[in-house]
Amino acid sequence: MKRATLERLQDARAHKRAVALVTDLENGSEALIDEGEAVAGALVLSAPALHGIEDAIRHDKSGRLPEPNGHLFVQVFNPPLRLVLVGAVHIAQALAPMAEIAGYDVTIIDPRRAFGSDQRFPNVTLLSDWPDDAMRALQLDHRTAVVTLTHDPKLDDPALQVALDSDAFYIGALGSTRTHAKRLERLAEAGIPDDKLSRIHGPLGLPLGGRSPAEIAIATLAQMTQVLHGAPPLEKRPPEQKAAAV
Amino acid sequence: MATDDRVTAGESASTVAPADELAAAMDWLKAGHKVARATVVSTWGSSPRPVGSQLVVDENANMVGSVSGGCIEGAVVHEAKQVMENGAPKLLEFGVSDEQAWEVGLACGGTVQVYVEKME
Incomplete structure (x- = not known):
């Protein structure tokens, strides 16, 4: 060259x-x-x-x-893949650097100033705008993943609505099965059809069993990778086959 | 809070993210070093690194990047030194059934073609 x-x-x-x-x-x-x-x-x-x-x-x-x-x-x-995180929370502190290693440009949106300090998040773009405004400005495309982490409908729901209107390849939302069911109800009431709602991965991440912020970040990044490459969902194998595979 | 401190340490992400091969090549060229680039251009069967993976190397065998899981890097660096001396690019092929010049193979059983060129 x-x-x-x-x-x-x-x-x-x-x-x-x-x-x-x-x-x-x-x-x-x-x-x-x-x-x-x-x-x-x-x-x-x-x-x-x-x-x-x-x-x-x-x-x-x-x-x-x-x-x-x-x-x-x-x-x-191609430009790097992008990850947009809504909520500068503890899980974001683990997920942002992991995603960076995996090649993502990370942007964190949180209008609550106390959360989104530069000190907590080196090497990422921090936006303190309201999530839907910030996300419209980011022009989410098919090489962008969106993960909401606040648990707060006032922040997560508008972000999810913008994400569902975009070509984002992955949309994930933190929250238990019950929280997620309520979230889907609210979004359906807001007029979002079921086929669109089914794009949201919730509860967030592959079922790896971990509970710590780092473990949830691993499960999330793993699921993003799976979806990015169109890999089939992991299936539970009967014990004898599992043993043979190892 | 100890966990917080560890995750937010300023150097956490920037020092562990993989280095950019082309940025390294540019630095070496600016510093007057000879530089070669090796790129995976084709693969058959299972191969450790996908097409487009690259490795840059200088005349002191400093290298950044990879073209395999470590199986063929030694041979590639050896060839790269010749390429940076005489300037002629080379197309190398490595595989488990390869009985040619290189006594290296890919443990995974695949075959890769690696293009090696001088950067100048």
């Missing part, structure tokens, strides 16, 4: 642009593609190749292009 290409690529990544680095594996020439155009490198690409590159970016899938362009390797650099 040429240094000029590297500089351009790092600049695009810093500005959270979705770009692809295309390398001709036969001669080492390269092109950086941004919005369908080559912005660095000497490699000239055909229209079908450019089309394939756009596809790769959209599906976040690096790889060789289909033949006859199999000698062209496309490396996709």
